[in-house]
Amino acid sequence: MFMPGERKRPGDVSARNTETGPSNDPDSALLAAVAAGDEKAFAGLVERHYDIVYRVVWRVTSGHADTEDIVQEAFLKLWNNPSQLRQGAALRGWLMRVATNLAIDRARRKQASNLDDQPEIADSGPDALDQVLGDRSATDINSALARLPERQRLALSLVYFENMSNIEAAAAMEISVEAIESLLARGRRALKADLKDRWRDLLADIGGMSQ
């Protein structure tokens, strides 16, 4: 379970890519209560899932300021029509799917109207300031991630940054495990190709030169 305020980092070794999804289903009771209009139960679901949905949407939108609004919209879809989902085990994947679809739709609408083409970094406190001013490597990597196709970025976000299993990520994206593997491999390859001119410098900066 992911507690509010807790941040999973890619280096975490606690999460493991297992072949099975979550074995328990603590969200089912909360979902049933939400279906009866229980605001406390809805608050419980928000507490359990808000952060991970926010992080995934933030990565899919490349840190756009709309992130919070998109996440709100996804949760409100559940609140306004809770009967569309009965299995608690499917909730997290459902929320991510709805939220990322909303994010992708918004991005495409904005591109189509030629308004606000450039990603706008959401105000997220000191980290955002560091990102802009202090850490060029992180900025370059984030920019390269933002240039990846949406589905490759989403697959990397779920499996790499959120430590979801391949099965969980495949369920969230409604694709096969093989398709997830393909998206991950292409995403990683494209990231390296995009950053090829700076690759050695980046690794030197990180301290991870392999040769």
Added chain:
Amino acid sequence: MDALKTRLAEVLAAYGADPARWPAAERARLQAAIQSEPQLLAEAREIDLVLAKAAAPVIPAGAASRLLARAGQARPALNVVPFDPARRGQGQRQRSIWSWGAAAALAASFACGIFLGTTNFAARLGDSEVVEIDDPIVLTGIDDATVLLEGES
């Protein structure tokens, strides 16, 4: 062995160098072969390091509270009526009146059916009634339709 190496290359390319991210069912088998592919392992590790350097989002303070406030303003319309014990007896009384009325109507129609059946009431009524057939459409095909309609002169 070639199949194992091919699969190891695929897994490294997709999931990176950390076996913790690999599919659990294949982990042990692939880990045994990992030393045979030092170059692939190093390349995967480099990409892992670069990804780990990416900026992480910070959840804005109060974001969940703002969502809950918005949800409070947009309560879903429920199809559930709150249970009211005071209305329960009233509902039962109303139901009993209606159910007695329906039972009486059913009993009356049952008695009427028995009466009509046992007295051959419909047959007797039929004997005394004259059925008039004067519709040309009904009579079409009958040889003496014209005579029947115009009457014998």
